[in-house]
Amino acid sequence: MKRLTNYMLQLSVFALFIALAMTSCKDEEEPVATAISIDKTVTPKLKVGEEATATITIVAEGVKAFKYYKVVDEVKGTAVDVTSQLVKNGNTYTYNFSYTVQEFDDLHTLGFEFEVTDKKDQVKTTALVVDVSLSVKSSFVKYDWKVTASEWLGFDVLAAWDAAYIYRFHQDGTYDIDMTAQYADSAHHFCYWVYKETPNNADTIAILRLIRKLRSGSQGVDEYYDYKITSATESQMIMYWDIPVFGLYGIKNTFTSQPKGAFQPYGTVAMANAVANISVLSCSTVDNNLLTIP
Missing domain, CATH: 2.60.40.770 (Immunoglobulin-like)
Known part of the structure; x- marks a missing residue:
């Protein structure tokens, strides 16, 4: 009887060992799911x-x-x-x-x-x-823009041609204006736009500089204007600028965005080609110093 009991005990231990070994192997073989x-x-x-x-x-x-x-x-x-x-x-x-x-x-x-x-x-x-x-700078590129109001000392000074113009800004720092066929001319070559945030400049949040070449007789002259932006959303910006030659300072412009649509630089294809062929108006001759706002 004692011998039978020992045999059964050994058999149980052996069975337990086999079960543990099989479980261990199974665990080792279980792949890790990626x-x-x-x-x-x-x-x-x-x-x-x-x-x-x-x-x-x-x-x-x-x-x-x-x-x-x-x-x-x-x-x-x-x-x-x-x-x-x-x-x-x-x-x-x-x-x-x-x-x-x-x-x-x-x-x-x-x-x-x-x-x-x-x-x-x-x-x-x-x-x-x-x-x-969306940043203010990127807003210029995302939409086309128009001047919808221009005031000076409380007077409306928005000229008909300025109201007709459509501005388009490009990521490469160039810009175009659709002058419409009615106001198309070749007096200017629209060249570059420069943007600089000015967080420490009172109520001016940024400055937009527009650079163009002006035909003056047989020569081309660099011409630029700085617009001081005081408020900006995707739909509208308020900015101030000066025209010293006419003694106008602090002109308030309202710049309004619109979805990009039909657009013809300079108003007509013929006028765009004419401007491109006037060598003295080449944007490559713009003073590089103007591309940096102090």
């Missing part, structure tokens, strides 16, 4: 110059590649490989992402897609949307 996650899917509202950050976490038995793409207006850009920047802890990998919002990023939908490829070539992705506020 997964990728991000600590936020949308950033807080950011301004140009501010930083978008996020932490990406990957769980995988091995990572063959990790890269991200900048996505602008739903178009994915070139891959940036950051595999070497992953921080590994067992089967967990982390990556701390940062991006400084660039000028004119606010004119587009902006995001980033993160992509991991594990050792079995399985691909997983996650994404971050960068929420950017």
